[in-house]
Amino acid sequence: MRADEDVLRGLMLDGLGGDAAAHAVLLRMLVPVLRGFYRRRANGGDDDIEDLVQETLIAVHSRRATYDRERAFTAWLFAIARYKMVDHFRRVRRLHPIEGLEDVLLAEDFEPATLARIDVEELLGALPAKQASMIRATRLDGLSVAEAAEAGGIGESDVKVSVHRGLKALMARIQGGAR
Amino acid sequence: MNTDDLISRLSQDVPPVSRRAVGWRLGIGMALGGLVSVALVALVLGIRPDLGLAMRGTAFWIKWSYTFSLAVAAVVMVVQLARPDSARLRWAWLLVVPVSLLAILGVAELARTPPGEWLAMWLGHSWMICPWLVLALAMPIFVGLLWSFRRLAPTRLRAAGAAAGLAAGAFAATVYCMHCPEVSAIFVLTWYSLGILLAASLGALLGPRLLRW
Numbered sequence: 001m002r003a004d005e006d007v008l009r010g011l012m013l014d015g016l017g018g019d020a021a022a023h024a025v026l027l028r029m030l031v032p033v034l035r036g037f038y039r040r041r042a043n044g045g046d047d048d049i050e051d052l053v054q055e056t057l058i059a060v061h062s063r064r065a066t067y068d069r070e071r072a073f074t075a076w077l078f079a080i081a082r083y084k085m086v087d088h089f090r091r092v093r094r095l096h097p098i099e100g101l102e103d104v105l106l107a108e109d110f111e112p113a114t115l116a117r118i119d120v121e122e123l124l125g126a127l128p129a130k131q132a133s134m135i136r137a138t139r140l141d142g143l144s145v146a147e148a149a150e151a152g153g154i155g156e157s158d159v160k161v162s163v164h165r166g167l168k169a170l171m172a173r174i175q176g177g178a179r
Numbered sequence: 180m181n182t183d184d185l186i187s188r189l190s191q192d193v194p195p196v197s198r199r200a201v202g203w204r205l206g207i208g209m210a211l212g213g214l215v216s217v218a219l220v221a222l223v224l225g226i227r228p229d230l231g232l233a234m235r236g237t238a239f240w241i242k243w244s245y246t247f248s249l250a251v252a253a254v255v256m257v258v259q260l261a262r263p264d265s266a267r268l269r270w271a272w273l274l275v276v277p278v279s280l281l282a283i284l285g286v287a288e289l290a291r292t293p294p295g296e297w298l299a300m301w302l303g304h305s306w307m308i309c310p311w312l313v314l315a316l317a318m319p320i321f322v323g324l325l326w327s328f329r330r331l332a333p334t335r336l337r338a339a340g341a342a343a344g345l346a347a348g349a350f351a352a353t354v355y356c357m358h359c360p361e362v363s364a365i366f367v368l369t370w371y372s373l374g375i376l377l378a379a380s381l382g383a384l385l386g387p388r389l390l391r392w
Binding site for chain 2 (some may be wrong): 015016017018019020021023024027028031050053054057058059061062063064065066067068069071072075076079080082083087
């Protein structure tokens with residue numbers, strides 16, 4: 001099964017309905033996604049990364065009531081993941097972010113960035129599902145091509161082609177819209 | 180503990196979650212705190228003896244509508260900030276509406292009153308204690324909200340704390356209406372709002388420490 005928005009959201013909704021099996025599958029599918037997310041952003045040892053993954057899984061489990069069924073699951077998930085990273089970093093002071101902590105901290109409250117992200121989501125909505133989810137995975141969620149391929153259950157070259165075609169279509173769309 | 184074991188353990192406890200779970204949690208926290216505030220007004224401060232009579236006049240309802248609508252607008256913020264993906268706040272402008280309406284009433288009231296009485300009208304009889312009493316009555320409601328937040332997932336802790344303080348302050352002012360005999364709009368606009376702002380500032384100050392999870 002592919003760990004994309006629709007699948008994860010469906011599992012989350014079943015879990016919220018009381019389906020323990022769906023909830024277990026969801027948590028298991030989140031492990032590689034979260035590992036990828038933290039590996040890209042935090043330059044810690046594997047123990048640190050695994051601590052963060054576990055903390056986030058616990059938060060996803062214990063705070064699942066705060067998921068709004070009308071909204072994107074991945075946005076909720078990564079908001080928690082980001083919060084846990086900043087919190088963990090503040091406490092442990094052992095993780096050294098690669099991309100610069102200030103980006104992480106500022107991006108939290110940074111409205112234009114969020115608005116831009118919402119625009120991006122709208123644009124992505126117009127693309128075929130595979131292209132949109134591969135762009136989301138590699139360009140927004142920070143997965144590597146290999147991780148995105150694994151999460152999506154497709155080949156690496158397929159990921160690259162999807163991202164390339166998707167971006168090209170988006171460029172054409174934006175330029176067409178500007179004219 | 181290894182991650183697989185953790186997941187098996189977590190998956191043993193998966194009760195169904197109501198769609199309104201966040202709202203209920205916040206509502207219960209505020210209601211419990213609110214009851215304590217009402218009890219404090221009734222038992223410690225005392226309910227104004229002419230409350231029945233006052234409730235037939237407009238001044239009481241203007242005051243009450245101001246504080247209550249401000250509280251509702253603050254709760255709209257709290258509900259959004261209780262979720263992790265709260266980067267874009269909606270409906271924040273609602274907070275401005277009660278303040279603007281009361282300011283218009285205040286100006287109209289000043290225009291009707293001779294300037295010599297303005298100061299007395301503005302300070303009333305209780306300007307020195309009014310903000311502090313509102314702040315004190317806000318504390319039980321704020322604590323109730325802190326309890327609510329323990330199961331919620333705020334990621335903007337300062338904003339969430341400020342919104343919780345604002346909601347607590349505005350509800351406390353609504354409760355305080357049962358005690359306070361002041362009638363002028365500019366009194367309420369200044370001293371009630373000051374008490375509410377104190378509660379919101381305290382919330383913003385404490386939020387990052389108390390709301391961590």
